[in-house]
Amino acid sequence: MIKEKEIITLDFERPLIALAKQITELEQKTNLQNNKKILDDLKAQYEKAKAEIYKNISPFDRVKIARHPQRPY
Secondary structure, X not given: OOOOOOOOOOHHHHHHXXXXXXXXXXXXXXXXXXXXXXXXXXXHHHHHXXXXXXXXXXXXXXXXXXXXXXXXX
16 A cells, blocks of 8 residues: 655644645535636635735744755755
């Protein structure tokens, strides 16, 4: 059995992970035509939350992002 790659998240990113999971599940479960409005609303909510979170991070949170083991190199 192949294990899914474990995603390491920072504490302030958890709301984004929850929203991303909802978006992914909705995309996989249903026809996009039926739930396009809901999906668009969730994506807009995700982008708004992401902008708000990263606008207000502390200097120490910036250090955590820079040291994150799964960040791009």
